[in-house]
Amino acid sequence: MQALRQIEVSNAIRAARPDAVKAPAAANSGRSALADAVRLMGAAITYGRNEEVYGEDEPAEFVYMVTRGAIRTYKLLADGRRQIAAFRLSGDIFGLEVGDSHVFTAEAIADSEVIVAKRSAIMAIAARDGAVARDMWAATARDLVRAHDLMLLLGRKSAQERVATFLLEMADRVADGTMIDLPMSRHDIADYLGLTIETVSRTLSQMEHAATIALPTCRRIELRNRSVLSRLNS
């Protein structure tokens, strides 16, 4: 039954993007019943840079888990202004919806691999397995906590504070010690922090001049004085 479903999923995806289906990469170590269910029921798909995973208002047919690369989820206004709600990195689950359609667009920031599982299959498992149902709720609640933190940032923090918060967040999530390799462009950072690319760039330059950070390349940031950043993080 589960094997059958998995084949169905693979076929559905293969029909749409026949070249992209591969064996899943080495399973990421996110230990949750939901992650296990997605891995069990899902197929790995790769997405190229800037490729759309799904669009806002599209039917929510699949659930996704990042295994490599990075995904941005965002909303647009009619005139193109964009607010990125989250960066999804390796291990993150996204696209879980209670309603039947997606509430934002998801795109690959860099070449990425994502495990895709049929939403109906995951929901069926959740109906039987309370641990999976709970994990679905927990994943949504975790997103909500992050959303609240971002709301506080967007509504009330200065440009410096926003960038400091972003750097500390990324250090937590992707840093190898104090060296951060950013998967995303200045444009993405700006649209996440509610700023412009110029302000992001200027603020990073200021921090470099103040020796708070170093910028070996524009995608590589070294934190040299974390306490300054923490103070700005409030």
Place this chain on the structure above:
Amino acid sequence: MQALRQIEVSNAIRAARPDAVKAPAAANSGRSALADAVRLMGAAITYGRNEEVYGEDEPAEFVYMVTRGAIRTYKLLADGRRQIAAFRLSGDIFGLEVGDSHVFTAEAIADSEVIVAKRSAIMAIAARDGAVARDMWAATARDLVRAHDLMLLLGRKSAQERVATFLLEMADRVADGTMIDLPMSRHDIADYLGLTIETVSRTLSQMEHAATIALPTCRRIELRNRSVLSRLNS
């Protein structure tokens, strides 16, 4: 067993606030298994204007449902800057947490009545009843959708657009036709929209001069040209 738990809850609350426990008000018609569970297990408590329901980082011992009045949930920065994440009106459930402590503060905006149920009791019901578990997830997901809309507003909308969005939202939630009776002050509106009270006040005045709205009193707003507001809402 359920009756016993309800008595326990009532006692726990009565111990803390002996004067505030009353019989629940006429049950609000929110038809969900979760709302029913809260009503069944909960006791009604009244909170006065500006009274705290719970504080950020406090243990999440109870789950709440508004039956009268309005509650604000917010986060603070160290220096007092505030971002209101949501206004909770009659029928809304809040304080649901996956973790063991609250992630923001909740305060009564006006004199309010809230049904309070032990979180452990609700969680026990959810473990047995899939419909309740699903409603808990649905309630969290609904909050998340709202949070995303607010993030877009805070990150990318102008003051006019923010106020227009707010008015249309409140019209949906509390309007009697096109007349809105606001439970909250300009200060609350400003901290919800990421603006100052002056900017909120000015923007409302501009809209009044443009005949988009009327302001019979400062807590009472009549929408006179909804299409102008909708256009600003993007």
Place this chain on the structure above:
DNA sequence: CGATCGCTTGATTCCGATCAACAGGAGTGG
């Protein structure tokens, strides 16, 4: 009836946006 609090309005300031120019790399093709 005065005091207080919440709201409005005006004057000025300032932070970040916008407009503009340029620099550094990556990829391409001769």
Place this chain on the structure above:
DNA sequence: CCACTCCTGTTGATCGGAATCAAGCGATCG
């Protein structure tokens, strides 16, 4: 190899929208 373009990021100059500072208004309540 270089010349070229394209793309991303940086930096500078100026502008503008909302914040801040300040004053006055009006409703509510003791």
